[in-house]
Amino acid sequence: MSFEPPQVWAVIAAYRRPQRLRALLASLATQTTALSGVLVVDNAGDPETAAVSAAAPLAVRHLQPGRNLGCGGGVAHGLATGLADTGATHFWQLDDDTTVAAGALTALLEALESAEADVAVPLIVNPEQRVCWFPGPLPVTDWRNLGREVVTVEAFHARFGIAPLTWEWSPWTSLLLTRRAVEAVGLPRDDFWFQGEDIEFTLRLSARFRCVLAPRAVCVHYAELSPVGRTAFLKQCAQLQNYAYTCTRLVHGRRARRYLPGNLWRFLRRGGFRPAAWGAAAAALWRGAARGRPAGATGADQFAQAWRRAVDERSG
Numbered sequence: 001m002s003f004e005p006p007q008v009w010a011v012i013a014a015y016r017r018p019q020r021l022r023a024l025l026a027s028l029a030t031q032t033t034a035l036s037g038v039l040v041v042d043n044a045g046d047p048e049t050a051a052v053s054a055a056a057p058l059a060v061r062h063l064q065p066g067r068n069l070g071c072g073g074g075v076a077h078g079l080a081t082g083l084a085d086t087g088a089t090h091f092w093q094l095d096d097d098t099t100v101a102a103g104a105l106t107a108l109l110e111a112l113e114s115a116e117a118d119v120a121v122p123l124i125v126n127p128e129q130r131v132c133w134f135p136g137p138l139p140v141t142d143w144r145n146l147g148r149e150v151v152t153v154e155a156f157h158a159r160f161g162i163a164p165l166t167w168e169w170s171p172w173t174s175l176l177l178t179r180r181a182v183e184a185v186g187l188p189r190d191d192f193w194f195q196g197e198d199i200e201f202t203l204r205l206s207a208r209f210r211c212v213l214a215p216r217a218v219c220v221h222y223a224e225l226s227p228v229g230r231t232a233f234l235k236q237c238a239q240l241q242n243y244a245y246t247c248t249r250l251v252h253g254r255r256a257r258r259y260l261p262g263n264l265w266r267f268l269r270r271g272g273f274r275p276a277a278w279g280a281a282a283a284a285l286w287r288g289a290a291r292g293r294p295a296g297a298t299g300a301d302q303f304a305q306a307w308r309r310a311v312d313e314r315s316g
């Protein structure tokens with residue numbers, strides 16, 4: 001029997017971070033498993049992003065949708081373009097503020113094969129090489145405390161080994177998925193507008209396919225400073241609204257309902273439990289759960305329009 005090697009397209013939704021994108025493309029060029037190419041969806045129509053894409057040391061297609069599609073919309077645009085290549089077998093979705101460690105793609109593909117899975121994520125570390133994010137829930141004791149108990153990749157391996165571990169939802173800082181998974185569940189939604197679209201999409205994937213953490217694969221996330229003031233408030237409102245929508249209005253999202261109280265508690269705590277925080281939380285829950293509207297829905301209310309403007313005004 002002949003073996004057809006995987007053909008992988010990397011998909012990156014970029015927004016005015018050309019220096020971060022340059023570092024990511026350079027790290028992709030070092031992968032020993034060859035990529036068919038990279039699709040950069042330039043949500044900002046930024047000349048510097050176009051120049052970085054053109055100068056990359058590997059094949060890059062720079063896509064300009066003509067408007068800001070949001071994170072989910074940008075990823076969807078890239079995946080739809082990649083699906084047009086009938087030879088593509090896998091898609092590797094990556095945030096534009098990450099880099100991939102040596103051998104990451106090989107480790108992700110091997111995890112898919114050994115676990116008979118269709119979706120895999122790596123361990124995500126910060127620039128200090130401390131593990132900062134986990135998918136959930138992982139089949140390990142008290143997985144929600146892993147961020148406090150496990151601080152390095154080596155510590156994770158020593159405690160839990162290197163075998164793939166299943167999960168139900170995950171951030172999509174780095175997400176490798178098979179073509180058949182994308183074709184079966186569809187593209188990411190474009191109406192969440194930068195908050196929670198990764199949780200909805202991965203819950204949709206895990207409802208149909210096995211999804212695993214590949215502990216031998218590592219990616220570095222260079223998270224920008226958290227916004228402050230009104231932008232931070234709008235981000236938190238959108239996050240709560242979209243999560244409420246996902247876990248109450250979508251069949252595949254109802255498995256995550258048990259985490260809604262915790263999300264609400266964190267929202268109120270960040271707001272200092274002031275009356276304004278309670279009012280904003282009630283509005284977000286009403287819009288998401290009762291009205292069934294994501295924060296970036298077409299014909300959005302004033303809150304959603306303000307959130308879109310805040311994102312569009314970001315400079316980096």
